[in-house]
Amino acid sequence: MKVLVLNVGSSSVKFVLIETSVEAIDNENEQKLGRGLVDKIGIANATVKFTAPGKAPYVSTPPVWDHAAAIKQVITVITDPEHGVIKDPSEIDAVGHRIVHGGEYFAQSVVIDDNVAEKITECFELAPLHNPHNLKGYQLMKEFMPYVPHVAVFDTSFHQTMPRHAFLYALPYSTYQKYKVRRYGFHGTSHRYMVYSLEKHFAKKSRCDFKAITVHLGNGCSITAIDKGNSVDTSMGFTPLEGLIMGTRCGDIDPALVLYLMAQEEISLNEMNTMMNKYSGLAGLSGFSNDVRELSEEMMKGNERAELALRAFAYRVRKYIGSYMAALDGADYIAFTGGIGENSVLVREMVMENLDRLGIVFDRERNANVPSGGGEISAEGSPVRVFAIPTDEELVIARDTVRCIAASKNKPCP
Numbered sequence: 001m002k003v004l005v006l007n008v009g010s011s012s013v014k015f016v017l018i019e020t021s022v023e024a025i026d027n028e029n030e031q032k033l034g035r036g037l038v039d040k041i042g043i044a045n046a047t048v049k050f051t052a053p054g055k056a057p058y059v060s061t062p063p064v065w066d067h068a069a070a071i072k073q074v075i076t077v078i079t080d081p082e083h084g085v086i087k088d089p090s091e092i093d094a095v096g097h098r099i100v101h102g103g104e105y106f107a108q109s110v111v112i113d114d115n116v117a118e119k120i121t122e123c124f125e126l127a128p129l130h131n132p133h134n135l136k137g138y139q140l141m142k143e144f145m146p147y148v149p150h151v152a153v154f155d156t157s158f159h160q161t162m163p164r165h166a167f168l169y170a171l172p173y174s175t176y177q178k179y180k181v182r183r184y185g186f187h188g189t190s191h192r193y194m195v196y197s198l199e200k201h202f203a204k205k206s207r208c209d210f211k212a213i214t215v216h217l218g219n220g221c222s223i224t225a226i227d228k229g230n231s232v233d234t235s236m237g238f239t240p241l242e243g244l245i246m247g248t249r250c251g252d253i254d255p256a257l258v259l260y261l262m263a264q265e266e267i268s269l270n271e272m273n274t275m276m277n278k279y280s281g282l283a284g285l286s287g288f289s290n291d292v293r294e295l296s297e298e299m300m301k302g303n304e305r306a307e308l309a310l311r312a313f314a315y316r317v318r319k320y321i322g323s324y325m326a327a328l329d330g331a332d333y334i335a336f337t338g339g340i341g342e343n344s345v346l347v348r349e350m351v352m353e354n355l356d357r358l359g360i361v362f363d364r365e366r367n368a369n370v371p372s373g374g375g376e377i378s379a380e381g382s383p384v385r386v387f388a389i390p391t392d393e394e395l396v397i398a399r400d401t402v403r404c405i406a407a408s409k410n411k412p413c414p
């Protein structure tokens with residue numbers, strides 16, 4: 001079956017068309033037919049891009065005033081006679097939607113019906129920048145494809161297995177009861193894919209038989225402690241701002257700093273929020289970039305602020321690895337992923353060197369020569385084995401979509 005995977009954000013729509021089935025999942029025989037992006041929705045120079053194996057890349061700059069126009073562009077480009085991959089939208093059998101926040105309602109992916117849509121709406125206040133657009137994407141796509149199943153795959157659901165002592169903040173308990181204030185965690189599809197990849201390709205062992213720490217380092221960064229395939233703690237919290245240092249987000253800070261800085265700088269809540277989300281992290285520390293490639297190059301040339309930003313970034317990851325080793329009572333595997341985790345030899349080295357006393361014996365050679373499909377970066381015989389593994393969130397969404405449909409309406413996804 002052909003599954004369209006949709007990721008609708010405030011100003012962009014990312015989409016991938018995947019040919020898959022229950023059997024194809026078992027044999028890892030899925031095929032990505034094409035992927036595209038409608039970017040800068042509502043802005044003068046919007047772009048539509050699409051690439052499909054064996055075809056010339058498609059790029060156009062039509063006016064895309066709103067999300068409805070963006071969804072129309074998705075249909076137009078995938079059915080384009082020259083660049084597209086299908087003749088008619090009726091060839092699409094199902095749509096998998098990335099939904100950022102499922103609150104405490106969803107511990108698994110689900111086929112979307114009115115009740116599910118209502119619950120996603122209830123979670124708007126938990127993810128005001130994401131959930132409204134995610135749901136809008138569903139509503140718009142449903143107009144084009146009313147008769148095919150639409151499945152919601154949540155960033156948060158994987159972390160619903162966290163125990164209360166890990167997900168509660170030490171605030172008055174009434175804040176949890178009244179406002180659902182708790183740690184939710186994000187990047188669930190990526191962390192889940194790491195568990196799958198470890199089990200199937202790298203550890204080659206049932207997930208029931210290992211503990212792992214999965215480290216997603218991209219523009220957003222999070223780290224998860226996993227026991228028997230379940231998330232037991234994760235670094236992102238009530239929002240994706242908590243935890244690791246990220247491209248432009250500060251991660252953990254003293255909460256009293258928010259009050260102090262607002263008073264000192266005489267700035268509003270909104271401005272403080274923008275400072276922590278858009279002007280902090282690697283960009284804030286270096287003063288010039290959130291891009292690890294650029295920072296690494298500058299560091300090699302002797303730029304101290306670039307080095308400081310990268311060292312602070314790596315140090316935070318190290319600290320979390322240490323604390324999750326304690327939380328798990330030791331881990332068997334560590335898996336790095338995301339744009340930085342998969343590609344930055346330098347960052348992985350800064351994080352992993354000299355951790356022998358924790359049972360992590362790092363191998364510089366291996367770290368510098370990871371194959372494109374992923375590989376081990378710890379030394380032969382290291383008690384904790386460490387890998388760099390490419391993530392594939394769209395594949396997780398397509399697989400959940402297929403399985404949810406196969407398991408039919410009321411049964412939970414496997």
Ligand code: AMP
Pocket residue numbers: 217218219220247290291292293294338339340343344345
């Ligand atoms: P993501 O959000 O997963 O796309 O990751 C974005 C981050 O990955 C940026 O900081 C990039 O600089 C970093 N990145 C991507 N490719 C490389 C690479 N080859 N080497 C180092 N960092 C990279």
